[in-house]
Amino acid sequence: MPIEDLLLSGVNLMILGMGIVFTFLLVLVFAMKGMSKLALMVSERQGTVEAHSAQAMAAGNQAQTGIRGDLIAVISAAVNQYRSTHH
Amino acid sequence: MPIEDLLLSGVNLMILGMGIVFTFLLVLVFAMKGMSKLALMVSERQGTVEAHSAQAMAAGNQAQTGIRGDLIAVISAAVNQYRSTHH
Amino acid sequence: MPIEDLLLSGVNLMILGMGIVFTFLLVLVFAMKGMSKLALMVSERQGTVEAHSAQAMAAGNQAQTGIRGDLIAVISAAVNQYRSTHH
Amino acid sequence: MVEIGIEPLWLSTGIANLEWGQVLMMGVGGVLIYLAVVRKFEPLLLLPIGFGAILSNIPLAGIGGSDGLLGHIYHVGIETGVFPLLIFMGVGALTDFGALIAMPWTLLLGAAAQFGIFVTLLGALALNFVPGFDFTLADASAIAIIGGADGPTAIFLASRLAPDLLGAIAVAAYSYMALVPIIQPPIMRWLTTETERNVVMQQLRHVTKLEKVMFPFAVLLLCVIFLPSAAPLIGMLTFGNLLRESGVVERLSHAAQNEIINIVTIFLGLAVGSKLSADKFLTLDTLGILALGAFAFCIGTATGLLMGKIMYRVTGGKVNPLIGAAGVSAVPMAARVVNKVGLETNHHNFLLMHAMGPNVAGVIGSAVAAGILLAMVGG
Amino acid sequence: MVEIGIEPLWLSTGIANLEWGQVLMMGVGGVLIYLAVVRKFEPLLLLPIGFGAILSNIPLAGIGGSDGLLGHIYHVGIETGVFPLLIFMGVGALTDFGALIAMPWTLLLGAAAQFGIFVTLLGALALNFVPGFDFTLADASAIAIIGGADGPTAIFLASRLAPDLLGAIAVAAYSYMALVPIIQPPIMRWLTTETERNVVMQQLRHVTKLEKVMFPFAVLLLCVIFLPSAAPLIGMLTFGNLLRESGVVERLSHAAQNEIINIVTIFLGLAVGSKLSADKFLTLDTLGILALGAFAFCIGTATGLLMGKIMYRVTGGKVNPLIGAAGVSAVPMAARVVNKVGLETNHHNFLLMHAMGPNVAGVIGSAVAAGILLAMVGG
């Protein structure tokens, strides 16, 4: 079809397209805000439960982050070496 | 076909089926007993060989189980961390 | 076709084949020699750069080879164990 | 010029094309994911299945269609039966049959528990008396295997005998496997006496490496002689186990236990989920399948326990009947349940290892049962 | 007897059959590998693509043909759209959307940056005024998506709308993603004032695990309602992210983040490279595509920055406009560039985490844009 018509379709597509992109992501903004509110409510309601699991998680993270960085470095290197040699 | 016939086939299938299942696993019981006897004989005949490899294996296990549990825990955590970060 | 002809083709194939194999690998010999020369020139030209990266690499290797063998052994075993148990 | 306006735009949205059935099935998918993530119901399978259900019910996208991603995966992996067999290879590579080798007789517990399968088969056929149900013998067989409490076996058989019911059957199988801790204990307490549950079993003998290497061959040999129709399942199970026990192919054993089974699990789950379409799933059949599945688990548990009581008598009280309940497989959940119930009556009675014997025996038992159904009905 | 002589031997050599186009394309492949290895341009993709280009241009071997290795891989993985979608699953499993959840408004930056896509679409169509160019609306759409700065999205859309241009489009997309550190900074400095670049943003709030688990569902839900045509991309992205955040399927999350994405990356790269044939690549179109691609990146960066300036005004100077440039995606390169430019003006102003929000928003934004183009043009 003639280029002019193509361009017309293009303009059409641009207007609609950017319109949808913005609508979609704008709605998503509010969806996420609602989501976060909901999450807050939920976690408050089962506060106790959360607390426990939170502690548990914290503990878990402790166990991980507790390891001194250099040890991890050494071990990582070793693991690398181990892999490159044993595989 | 009429449901009665279906059920009849079903009963047939059940009798045959459970019969085979039991036969199969019962024969397997004896097969395994024979197998274990055979394994015992073999290992006795090549006792010396076994002994060596056994020692070797033991040593190997030593090397593995010798590592203190907590060290393994630490390393495992580190490996986890290493993986999650380096991959 | 008659076996004699087959054999004739075979002889043909052998002469050509070994000829090509030798030509190919002989040319590759010279290609590699040239390649190495080229590599030398390049690395000399960007000597400084090389130096740096070389040091860097050396450092890297240090970090790896620096780990005492037994530690690696222990860790490797642990990794093994970790894998076999956690996977 | 290309027609680009509000009209076609609206027609290209989801709301304009969304059907009630699709909404409901997405809800079903959401429930499965909830069970997987929050209730920890077999998350490795139910999460991908649930998500696959959501994706394949999105209007216009056609993700579950023959040209869609999940359609391709289903065609390649499940129609061919490849995925469940690869999972079985992984199960074999992950399973230590030592406990079973140490107590061969516990195989009979694994056999007895398969009774649930065949009773359910009758149940499914009997359901045809109820107006609205019309299960063929093939359908009934595929449904009955849910009683095997073994996911890949159920998916493999369903893909062969009743592809239309595959979604519902897979969901039922994995759901009930996850429900084992709720379904089994009451039956276990009801069918066994305090004294029986109190039985402390003697420690398992040591099993040599050689025995573990010979075991897969013993199983495969019997399968070849008696029941070749079970060979694909038993074959891959024993192959995986040989990779594990041979000790000379660590690389391959590791691949079977990790890369392969993980990758296949993701694809298998998504592809099974793509069969959860409204027209196939929102039917009376599904309700029947769910009911029959629960029924199958109960019967299997009961018959396993009864065989356990027989062995209790025969051995003069050396066998704790509770381990019979582990015969339904559902590895290792069922064995853990046995251990738990055992500890309730005797705080120092750890039955876990003893329950592992019938537990893995149940895997073989249901594979055998699947072979029989394939041979008798699939032909 | 079989004719074996010097004549057929000579005819079986490469030099006797080598065409100039093939030599040139091998050169192109070599350049891509040089950029990947020496200049570190997206090596994970450009190295396999470059090598695939060399292999598929070897005379007589037919490696890229329908019976060749790369031909098989292309047929299985790209014609079906499976590979880019699996990569997207991996991206989802590797991405932490926490920064975006903490600053939902930065989604608008990811939206604004997609303007580059649609302007480029017009540009491609306008190029038809130049003799020798004849882009259809489908071609133009596939080219425009380069502005999305997202490799798998570009490959997926191109394989749907303009397979002939796929090679050039993929090469352009990944090349410009690698060039982000060179393309973006000047535009960023030119469009923003010292004061704006100086803005120190407040630290991000803590995001709970629950929010991270709910996020993929929120995104997927909107996709289902508004834009089902984007469901394959958004669906796999959110699936991968759920595997990551659910925390109950560590095995599967690990497989999606490693085995699957690594294996698929190798095959995807080689297969894309096999489309770099002289007749398809050494055309005026390719030059146009390369020019338009650079154009698209610049526009996208600019519109992202302008939206950033608007948010700067609206929020009374709480938002640093620089983070708008990260809206083009090109994760995580663009975010790093923002951080770098930010540090130039204020040595204590680390914008990396704040730039991650628009950065991942850009991934969603370009997937949405791709869905629109599929729905409007692909139909």
Added chain:
Amino acid sequence: MVEIGIEPLWLSTGIANLEWGQVLMMGVGGVLIYLAVVRKFEPLLLLPIGFGAILSNIPLAGIGGSDGLLGHIYHVGIETGVFPLLIFMGVGALTDFGALIAMPWTLLLGAAAQFGIFVTLLGALALNFVPGFDFTLADASAIAIIGGADGPTAIFLASRLAPDLLGAIAVAAYSYMALVPIIQPPIMRWLTTETERNVVMQQLRHVTKLEKVMFPFAVLLLCVIFLPSAAPLIGMLTFGNLLRESGVVERLSHAAQNEIINIVTIFLGLAVGSKLSADKFLTLDTLGILALGAFAFCIGTATGLLMGKIMYRVTGGKVNPLIGAAGVSAVPMAARVVNKVGLETNHHNFLLMHAMGPNVAGVIGSAVAAGILLAMVGG
């Protein structure tokens, strides 16, 4: 009603359908597994091949048939040639060509050892004088490549030139590769003098990273110019090696060295085993192939050694002729054997690194030879 009785039941058992050929082939499979597990003969390949042979000879199951698991795998991976090429990519990623780059002349040792291939080709054709043998030129070529002592190359060529002989050829290739420690030493001692075996070679020069990165391109370039028919093999080998040496795609290199090669090895082995059917394997041809294979190894070892002796003369005793035996490839077994035999005569003479040069040269050499056979015979 469905006929379910003793009669059809019996007919569905294995014993009722087992043929002698199948029993024998299961035996062959068992032997291969025995060699793999107990004798440690190339277990990574021979174990899956042996198990595949057992599975595909189970009556009624049809696992090796076009609808069976192994049939599917064979169709997808071997008929297309994809699996051997992926293994070659892995080999490239696992191989350090440093030793070869340090001693380019050792390439000639890898060339000389390929003489075994072509002599065996004549041998195979000459065997046609024996009644019962009727090898075509294609058959003979596929058989001859066993002398290349390289599994994937042999499988790739056989799948192209003589699919019917693939099973026997693969089994012969891997068996003899495992037998290298038994086959080679006598020949090595017989063809070399004490003084020659005593030669201590000077330490290898340091090879720079740049050289290692350039090497794959040098090899590929010559392949493109002279022998495009070898491009699939050489191409994937060099691609894998570039992944390794480039140092910028660690993820991909790791995948090629582990996940991909391990997964493919399992499937390749099973699929090759599925070709071990009585009618194809229990033939006079197989005996001929086994005999010719051994012959090929001996000739290849001998010619490699003779070239070693020539280099010993030419260099005035700087080269230890033993390393010529490593030219047959069979990496790294042959190089280890050289090292072992070297230590017998001089307890302080470690030839391992020097033998790695001709060893990897042998891989390239046999790929080149395969390319020639494809070009001359496959056409």
